[in-house]
Amino acid sequence: MRSGIALSPHRRRSARLVRVVLRVESLEDRSLLSAGLDGMWPLANPSAGNSVLVQFADGADAQKVQGLLNTLSAYVDGEYSSGTNLVILGQGITADAGAASLQSSPLVVYAEANRDLESTAIRKNAVSNDTYYSNGSMWNMYGDQTAKVNVFGSQAGEAWAAGKTGSSSVYVGIIDEGFQFDHPDLAGQVWTNPFDPVDGKDNDGNGFVDDVHGWDFANSDNTIYDGGATGSQDNHGTHVAGTIGARGGNGSGVAGINWNVTMISGKFLGSNGGTLANAVRAIDYFTDLKIRHGLNIVATNNSWGGGGFSQAMLNAITRAAQQNILFIAAAGNGGADGRGDNNDLVPSYPSNYNTTAGAGYDAVIAVAAITSSGAKASFSNFGAKTVDIAAPGQGIWSTVANGYSSYSGTSMATPHVTGAAALYASLHPNSTARQIRDAILRNAIPTASMARKSVTGGRLDVSRF
Numbered sequence: 001m002r003s004g005i006a007l008s009p010h011r012r013r014s015a016r017l018v019r020v021v022l023r024v025e026s027l028e029d030r031s032l033l034s035a036g037l038d039g040m041w042p043l044a045n046p047s048a049g050n051s052v053l054v055q056f057a058d059g060a061d062a063q064k065v066q067g068l069l070n071t072l073s074a075y076v077d078g079e080y081s082s083g084t085n086l087v088i089l090g091q092g093i094t095a096d097a098g099a100a101s102l103q104s105s106p107l108v109v110y111a112e113a114n115r116d117l118e119s120t121a122i123r124k125n126a127v128s129n130d131t132y133y134s135n136g137s138m139w140n141m142y143g144d145q146t147a148k149v150n151v152f153g154s155q156a157g158e159a160w161a162a163g164k165t166g167s168s169s170v171y172v173g174i175i176d177e178g179f180q181f182d183h184p185d186l187a188g189q190v191w192t193n194p195f196d197p198v199d200g201k202d203n204d205g206n207g208f209v210d211d212v213h214g215w216d217f218a219n220s221d222n223t224i225y226d227g228g229a230t231g232s233q234d235n236h237g238t239h240v241a242g243t244i245g246a247r248g249g250n251g252s253g254v255a256g257i258n259w260n261v262t263m264i265s266g267k268f269l270g271s272n273g274g275t276l277a278n279a280v281r282a283i284d285y286f287t288d289l290k291i292r293h294g295l296n297i298v299a300t301n302n303s304w305g306g307g308g309f310s311q312a313m314l315n316a317i318t319r320a321a322q323q324n325i326l327f328i329a330a331a332g333n334g335g336a337d338g339r340g341d342n343n344d345l346v347p348s349y350p351s352n353y354n355t356t357a358g359a360g361y362d363a364v365i366a367v368a369a370i371t372s373s374g375a376k377a378s379f380s381n382f383g384a385k386t387v388d389i390a391a392p393g394q395g396i397w398s399t400v401a402n403g404y405s406s407y408s409g410t411s412m413a414t415p416h417v418t419g420a421a422a423l424y425a426s427l428h429p430n431s432t433a434r435q436i437r438d439a440i441l442r443n444a445i446p447t448a449s450m451a452r453k454s455v456t457g458g459r460l461d462v463s464r465f
Contacts, residue, residue, distance in 0.1 A: 022274045022306040024177070024236050025330035025411045050089045051077070051114040052098045058082065060107045068105050071203070072098055072194055086114065093194035094262070096169045100294040101195060113169070126160040128248050130255045132397045132404060133157075138254060139372045140243075140392030140416065143463060152374040152447075154392060154416050155463035156257050159423065164465065165248065166258030167426035172244060172418055173214075173286040173300035173325075175279065177237030178224040178267035181213050185246040185253040185399050186238070191264040195293055206288055214265030215285055217278040224265035227401040233271050235400040239407050240303050242399030243415035244422065254398055257419025257462060258426070264289070264297070269304060276310055279350075283316040283327075290323050298425040298436060299326035301418040302350055303411035314353050321355040321363030324433040328418045329353075330410035331368045332381040340368075340376070343383035352386050361434040365421075365441075368450065369393020369413035370459055375449045380410055382453035388441055390450045391416035391460040420462045427465055439465065 052074075056065055069075060073090025089098040095113030102111035127147075132138050136148050143155035159165075171191065181190040193212050195204040202209045214224045227234040241256075245263050248255030266282035268274040283300065290297045300320070317327045332348035334341035343352055343366070351366035368390040369377040376382060377394045393413030397406045417440060424436050431439075443465070444458030451457045 022269070022276065022279055022304050024269060025303050025305045025332055025409060025414070050091070050093060050095060050098070052087045052089060052095055052102060052111050053114055054085050054087045054102055054111045055083060055109040056085070057107055057109055065107055068102070068107055072101060073197070074098065087111075089194070090197075092192040094168065094192070096262075096296070097191075097194040097293070104294070126163060126165050126249060126259070128157065128160060128255045129251050130246075130248055131252055132254045133248075137397045137406075140396050141255060141257075150372060152370060152372060152392070152459065154257065154420070155461045156255075156419075158463035159465065160248065160255075160259070162463070164423060164427060164462075166245070166260040166423050168260045168262050169296055169429075170258075170422045170425045171262045171264060171295050171297040172422050173264050173266050173282075173297060174237060174241055174244070175266040175268060175282045175286075175300050175302050176240055176304060177269045178214075178216060178226060178234040178265050179237040179241040179263075180225050180227055180234065180399070180401050181265070182225075183238060183242075183399050183402070185250070186241055186263075187247075189241075189245045189247060189261055189263055191262050204292065206285075206292060208285070214267065215282075217266065217268040217281050217285075218270035218274060224267050226270075232401070234267075235405070236303070236407075236411065237265070237267065237269070238400050239396075239398045239405070240301055240411065240415045242404075243396065243412065244301060244419040246399055253404055256398075257416060258422050260426075261419075261422050266300070273306070274304070276307060276313060279304075280310075280312050280316045283313070283320055286325060287316075287320045287323050290325060296425070297325055298433065299328050299418050299421040301415050302327060302329040303409075303414045305330060305332050305348055305350060307349060309347065309349060313350060314355070315358075317350070317353055317363065318355045318358035321359035321361070321433065326363050326365060326421055326433045326437055327353070327355075328365045328367065328414055328421065330414045331366045331383070331387045333379040333409055334381050335379065340379060340381045343381050343386040347386070348381055361437070363433055363437070365389065365417055365437060367391055367410060367414045367417050368454055369408075369410045370447065370449060371395075374447055374459075376453060377408070377410075379408075380413075382450070384452050384454065387454045389417065389444050389454060389456050389458065389460055390447060416460055420460060420465075423462055424465045
């Protein structure tokens with residue numbers, strides 16, 4: 001990888017850092033238990049999205065149960081029962097997160113998320129009416145049987161038509177710049193931490209105070225979006241988030257591979273790039289969230305690169321792999337001759353890491369970029385042994401600060417594959433990271449431009465899941 005920082009599309013920033021510089025790869029408490037007992041109002045029609053079915057242990061101390069509920073600003077709807085109770089969670093706490101928190105307590109026999117059975121992982125015959133998809137701009141989401149055809153797209157449109165639109169119970173980490181969590185196409189797709197309410201305290205003891213939507217390792221604070229009016233600093237991360245999980249079918253903007261997903265920010269890139277130490281901290285942050293809270297984090301997206309081999313980073317990626325978290329990484333944008341670099345000959349990190357020795361399988365998926373005509377993008381690195389698969393990476397429309405834009409780079413290809421991992425996990429909930437990885441690579445479509453230039457020799461197809 002070359003020194004310095006590269007931002008997509010084809011933007012450059014200068015920086016001087018003492019440590020390794022990494023770059024973007026892209027050209028009120030409630031009284032005891034229930035509304036019926038404490039005078040709080042029950043919800044006439046509680047939302048499945050913020051309620052949990054819970055059975056408390058026989059003989060559980062009422063005050064201890066109340067204390068447990070208070071941690072989630074929750075209460076029992078209706079009359080308290082020794083059987084199943086419907087617990088209403090505080091604002092912004094998802095059913096999956098609330099269930100995980102309650103299930104971890106010895107006061108609880110079981111806790112499971114309340115579901116709307118018509119809108120879980122599958123939506124029948126979903127057709128995007130999103131502006132950029134409808135007007136022909138989003139070739140990357142088309143397929144050979146969509147209304148607007150492009151055989152070299154990710155085939156996401158075909159997956160949606162078959163009812164495959166993702167699930168909010170699947171989480172992905174975005175290790176990158178921050179992203180605009182309140183963007184109209186991203187709001188509702190972003191994690192709100194139920195374990196650490198905003199009160200200036202580190203309630204869950206993970207070392208990060210009020211990490212509401214993730215953490216900003218670049219600035220050591222919880223503000224994951226520092227874009228302001230223009231969002232120039234966090235446009236790249238916002239673009240990546242949109243490809244993974246922009247809300248589809250809402251009649252505006254763009255659609256991500258997943259119309260339903262939960263994204264968490266591990267921001268470590270700032271205006272001057274990022275450091276190796278902060279990248280490692282970001283990786284470990286997601287591993288800890290999965291271990292500590294049982295979040296269903298299936299993958300992290302890593303559209304960045306720089307520096308040489310690092311044992312610390314490999315160890316961090318391996319720790320994540322041991323917890324069934326895939327590390328999906330950009331192959332890199334290189335090649336002074338305009339043809340990209342061969343990663344088999346000159347390793348590009350982090351995409352060249354391999355976790356087999358420490359985790360028993362390789363959790364890293366290295367992603368190259370192709371164009372709308374199926375050619376390998378001129379800037380894209382490749383490698384018959386070290387680059388796994390290609391995905392759309394040129395002229396990719398997605399979310400940016402307060403709007404939308406088209407970027408190019410292996411940065412843009414990578415979130416298609418991360419989105420694919422989340423989509424597969426929504427359809428096969430008990431899959432291991434290794435099974436998800438194998439499914440993505442096994443279903444790659446042979447592509448002439450990637451023959452002998454990647455492990456699969458092919459491109460992403462999410463319709464085959």
